[in-house]
Amino acid sequence: MVHIEKNYNNPPAELINSKWDNVKKSVLVEKNNHNAQSECYRDTTLEALTNLYSNKCACCERSRGEELQIDHYRPKKARNNKTNTEYNHSGYYWLTYEWSNLIPLCSSCNQAKSNFFPLQDNTKRISEHTHLKANNIVLLQDCEKPLFVNPEIDKLPEQHFLYLPNGKVEGRTPEGVAMVKFYNMNSRPKIRDRKKILSEYTHEIKEAIDRFYKSTDTNKKHRFEGSLETTFSKIKRKMNKKCELSQLHFFINQYFEVFIANKFPKEWKAQITDSFLEFKSHKV
Numbered sequence: 001m002v003h004i005e006k007n008y009n010n011p012p013a014e015l016i017n018s019k020w021d022n023v024k025k026s027v028l029v030e031k032n033n034h035n036a037q038s039e040c041y042r043d044t045t046l047e048a049l050t051n052l053y054s055n056k057c058a059c060c061e062r063s064r065g066e067e068l069q070i071d072h073y074r075p076k077k078a079r080n081n082k083t084n085t086e087y088n089h090s091g092y093y094w095l096t097y098e099w100s101n102l103i104p105l106c107s108s109c110n111q112a113k114s115n116f117f118p119l120q121d122n123t124k125r126i127s128e129h130t131h132l133k134a135n136n137i138v139l140l141q142d143c144e145k146p147l148f149v150n151p152e153i154d155k156l157p158e159q160h161f162l163y164l165p166n167g168k169v170e171g172r173t174p175e176g177v178a179m180v181k182f183y184n185m186n187s188r189p190k191i192r193d194r195k196k197i198l199s200e201y202t203h204e205i206k207e208a209i210d211r212f213y214k215s216t217d218t219n220k221k222h223r224f225e226g227s228l229e230t231t232f233s234k235i236k237r238k239m240n241k242k243c244e245l246s247q248l249h250f251f252i253n254q255y256f257e258v259f260i261a262n263k264f265p266k267e268w269k270a271q272i273t274d275s276f277l278e279f280k281s282h283k284v
């Protein structure tokens with residue numbers, strides 16, 4: 001998860017089109033019985049969110065393009081689980097059509113999150129009446145202290161997560177722990193996609209080593225360093241937060257030895273790590 005700058009004062013034109021005025025009024029009357037009219041926030045709104053989030057899921061950072069779905073950060077529907085009441089709440093129906101409450105998620109994160117919205121302290125949950133008096137999402141965040149990080153409000157969402165060389169993610173804060181659990185951040189496909197990135201880099205370096213052994217060229221050492229640099233440059237480039245899994249790349253860059261170099265025999269491990277550190281020192 002990375003921070004996204006969203007202008008709350010500039011929603012997509014379609015979302016604030018006056019043709020939806022009656023729908024928006026009806027939600028305040030029908031409350032939890034309101035059937036959300038998704039055509040109000042589909043199409044151009046989804047397109048705007050997809051562009052803003054660089055085609056990525058706001059949580060797992062996997063590129064999903066047209067498969068992205070609009071999630072209501074604060075769930076529009078109540079949660080009334082009779083057997084497990086711990087996470088029940090009465091829903092945030094009045095935020096159904098709020099630009100500030102709409103976030104793009106992949107179907108996997110969206111499905112796992114469902115209508116969960118745990119707070120640090122459940123007694124701090126805000127009602128429609130209290131909220132509409134202030135009508136300010138940042139204030140709402142401060143009052144409720146949700147356990148779900150909001151990438152548009154939290155300036156450093158990455159501080160909540162620790163990426164591991166085995167493809168898993170761990171929470172470093174109560175918010176991170178809650179998100180790993182409720183968004184199912186360690187589902188098999190998500191781990192697989194992270195491991196795929198790691199094995200691509202390992203594979204590239206392994207091929208460079210193979211070429212080095214096979215080559216009779218006197219310049220082979222130089223060529224080997226050039227191949228490594230191509231891979232290192234890719235890692236550095238993908239740390240850009242517009243890129244897929246940028247946070248994973250941040251961790252690869254920070255802990256290159258444990259993420260990549262450890263996969264190689266001792267005689268290569270030190271050399272690859274040194275080359276990487278030298279690359280980093282020259283290319284900052």
Ligand SMILES: [Zn+2]
Pocket residue numbers: 057058059060061062105106107108109110
């Ligand atoms: Zn996702």
